[in-house]
Amino acid sequence: MMFGFEKGTTQVSLSMPPADVTDIAADSTQAGPRPQPIWERILRRTGRAVIVAFWVMVVAFMLIRLAPGDPVSAALGGEASPETVAALRTQLGLDVDPITQFWKYLWAFTQGDLGSSLLSGVPVTEMLKTNLPVTLWLIAITVTMTMIVSIPLAVFIALVRIPALPYVFRTLTAIGLALPSFLVALLLLYQFGLIWGIAPIFGYEPGFPANLHYLWLPALVNCVVLVPVLSRVLYSSILDTLDEEFVETGVIRGVKSYRFFWFYVLRPSLAPTVVLLSYMMGVMVGSTVILESIFALPGIGRELVTAVSMRDYPVVQGIILVFGVLVVFLSLLGDIVASLLDPRVKLT
Amino acid sequence: MTLVEAGAADWFDVKGTTPKGKQARRLKDGTIGMIVGGAMLGILLLMGILVPLLSPYESDQSVDMPFMPPSSTFLFGSDGLGRDVFLRVFSSVYLDLGVAFLGVIIPFTLGTIIGIGLAMSRSKKLNAVVGSVIDGINAFPLLVLAIALIAILGPGLQSVVIALSLTNWARYARLSRTRAQVVKQQGYIEAAQTLGYSKPRILFKHLVPNVSSETTAYGLSDLILVILLIASLSFLGLGAQPPTPEWGAMISDGRPTLQMAWWPVVFPGLALCWAGVALSFIAEGVTRRERDVKS
Numbered sequence: 001m002m003f004g005f006e007k008g009t010t011q012v013s014l015s016m017p018p019a020d021v022t023d024i025a026a027d028s029t030q031a032g033p034r035p036q037p038i039w040e041r042i043l044r045r046t047g048r049a050v051i052v053a054f055w056v057m058v059v060a061f062m063l064i065r066l067a068p069g070d071p072v073s074a075a076l077g078g079e080a081s082p083e084t085v086a087a088l089r090t091q092l093g094l095d096v097d098p099i100t101q102f103w104k105y106l107w108a109f110t111q112g113d114l115g116s117s118l119l120s121g122v123p124v125t126e127m128l129k130t131n132l133p134v135t136l137w138l139i140a141i142t143v144t145m146t147m148i149v150s151i152p153l154a155v156f157i158a159l160v161r162i163p164a165l166p167y168v169f170r171t172l173t174a175i176g177l178a179l180p181s182f183l184v185a186l187l188l189l190y191q192f193g194l195i196w197g198i199a200p201i202f203g204y205e206p207g208f209p210a211n212l213h214y215l216w217l218p219a220l221v222n223c224v225v226l227v228p229v230l231s232r233v234l235y236s237s238i239l240d241t242l243d244e245e246f247v248e249t250g251v252i253r254g255v256k257s258y259r260f261f262w263f264y265v266l267r268p269s270l271a272p273t274v275v276l277l278s279y280m281m282g283v284m285v286g287s288t289v290i291l292e293s294i295f296a297l298p299g300i301g302r303e304l305v306t307a308v309s310m311r312d313y314p315v316v317q318g319i320i321l322v323f324g325v326l327v328v329f330l331s332l333l334g335d336i337v338a339s340l341l342d343p344r345v346k347l348t
Numbered sequence: 349m350t351l352v353e354a355g356a357a358d359w360f361d362v363k364g365t366t367p368k369g370k371q372a373r374r375l376k377d378g379t380i381g382m383i384v385g386g387a388m389l390g391i392l393l394l395m396g397i398l399v400p401l402l403s404p405y406e407s408d409q410s411v412d413m414p415f416m417p418p419s420s421t422f423l424f425g426s427d428g429l430g431r432d433v434f435l436r437v438f439s440s441v442y443l444d445l446g447v448a449f450l451g452v453i454i455p456f457t458l459g460t461i462i463g464i465g466l467a468m469s470r471s472k473k474l475n476a477v478v479g480s481v482i483d484g485i486n487a488f489p490l491l492v493l494a495i496a497l498i499a500i501l502g503p504g505l506q507s508v509v510i511a512l513s514l515t516n517w518a519r520y521a522r523l524s525r526t527r528a529q530v531v532k533q534q535g536y537i538e539a540a541q542t543l544g545y546s547k548p549r550i551l552f553k554h555l556v557p558n559v560s561s562e563t564t565a566y567g568l569s570d571l572i573l574v575i576l577l578i579a580s581l582s583f584l585g586l587g588a589q590p591p592t593p594e595w596g597a598m599i600s601d602g603r604p605t606l607q608m609a610w611w612p613v614v615f616p617g618l619a620l621c622w623a624g625v626a627l628s629f630i631a632e633g634v635t636r637r638e639r640d641v642k643s
Contacts, residue, residue, distance in 0.1 A: 052483050052484065059481065178621055180576045180596075186599070186606065289492060
């Protein structure tokens with residue numbers, strides 16, 4: 001009982017003839033009609049992501065125009081003369097009908113033009129070149145840290161089977177989900193940055209090993225929320241996998257333990273976790289807005305908050321578009337990785 | 349596995365944490381969570397009424413020296429303007445929870461109507477277009493969309509509610525459309541049709557209750573996210589404006605002086621966590637019960 005099964009594996013091996021075992025294994029991995037080749041499914045899923053990305057563009061476009069209130073007078077303040085308002089309207093291309101505006105917006109987008117800041121005149125794409133890498137690194141480091149902690153934790157809990165652990169786990173998840181990330185960030189920054197002095201309070205250096213020094217603490221804040229949720233899902237999915245017939249087959253066939261563990265248990269169990277991680281990262285991308293403000297990181301989240309307080313709405317539109325596309329991309333990546341890990345995952 | 353469902357359901361989905369076939373025990377788990385959560389929420393709501401009522405001061409009145417540490421007269425100390433943190437924390441209860449409730453109930457209603465409408469309509473074009481808009485909105489992190497909308501609406505709690513109503517409905521619409529498509533094909537709907545019940549009766553007595561039972565469970569967990577979202581927006585200076593007592597705004601207020609005085613930040617933060625954990629336990633209990641009823 002090396003893996004702490006509830007079912008007696010020896011019993012199963014006695015009652016099941018070898019021929020059936022292979023049948024069942026084939027059955028459970030290829031349920032339903034024959035799956036398409038993997039590249040075809042990935043292509044199809046990518047195509048769908050591109051369509052969603054298009055609608056993301058539409059939403060980013062409509063949002064600014066359909067919202068109650070007028071962005072131009074909001075940007076200029078109450079005292080602006082009608083001439084100034086009209087001039088800005090023309091400059092922003094708001095004086096033509098929405099359909100023409102949309103085509104212009106799409107055309108400019110294909111030319112790599114997302115408009116320019118109202119205040120500084122800097123093109124939004126230029127701002128993204130310096131700001132986007134910061135946010136992407138933060139996401140990458142968060143994912144890495146979460147996986148490094150969650151996978152061993154979940155495996156340990158699934159294999160050790162202490163009766164009280166699920167309850168502790170459930171309570172921790174409930175608490176983790178209810179913790180405001182800005183509060184966690186403030187307190188960690190206070191403790192690590194000011195009291196212990198092992199993390200910088202502000203500043204940033206681009207480039208990989210250098211930025212790690214500035215990003216590990218914000219990534220840790222995300223981990224406080226992500227680790228309980230993810231290890232809990234991975235844990236229950238390992239338990240589900242252990243119930244599957246191919247695991248029994250593996251035990252019966254006497255697969256060597258590390259191979260057994262990776263190919264038969266962990267690999268299929270990771271698939272739902274990866275899908276959830278990519279979804280959670282979508283949520284976390286939102287919280288980078290707050291983290292970047294607190295840790296004074298020059299990412300696109302902080303840029304968004306600045307642009308909002310300045311009412312610099314071409315920048316707002318450009319940045320939310322990038323955020324939307326980023327989330328679409330993350331979920332695409334999550335689905336593809338999940339389907340590579342477990343071919344039974346359906347790419348819709 | 350759709351993403352929204354993965355996010356909404358899997359947080360509370362711990363298959364295998366309890367042995368299969370022990371229905372009674374699972375029901376008990378859910379109940380305990382709901383009792384604990386309900387008690388925590390009840391205490392908070394009660395304090396929210398009692399503290400402002402019994403306190404001799406006003407929430408924006410200076411009652412003491414600035415930055416006095418917690419003492420027996422002022423349990424949570426005083427903030428940078430000498431205001432009673434204890435009173436301010438509990439004065440915020442109904443504001444924070446009330447705005448969050450509005451920010452959930454409006455999108456919930458809108459989303460359910462749109463979702464069921466889409467599932468009922470026979471027009472493929474309408475379904476494709478609205479469905480794509482829903483996907484487009486859902487692709488954005490809620491916080492990012494809300495911030496962008498506040499850029500136009502201007503800061504304030506009213507804008508927060510409008511921003512939430514304009515964006516969050518899409519999540520409910522998607523959930524209720526999927527659910528309505530399943531419910532529509534159930535035997536009991538067919539039975540009701542065979543019995544010759546009127547369309548409104550089938551819609552309101554059979555379809556809507558069955559669709560909304562699922563969205564309600566999601567709505568509860570969404571309420572937690574919305575509470576955190578409102579506090580986050582206020583923290584960024586986009587929601588509640590000073591001197592309104594609001595947890596996020598209070599934390600933001602106390603942030604520059606955190607090194608000198610921790611109490612104006614930690615106590616509102618604890619209240620926020622308290623509310624979140626209470627609702628989290630209730631949501632988990634409801635979700636588990638829902639599952640038990642269905643299985």
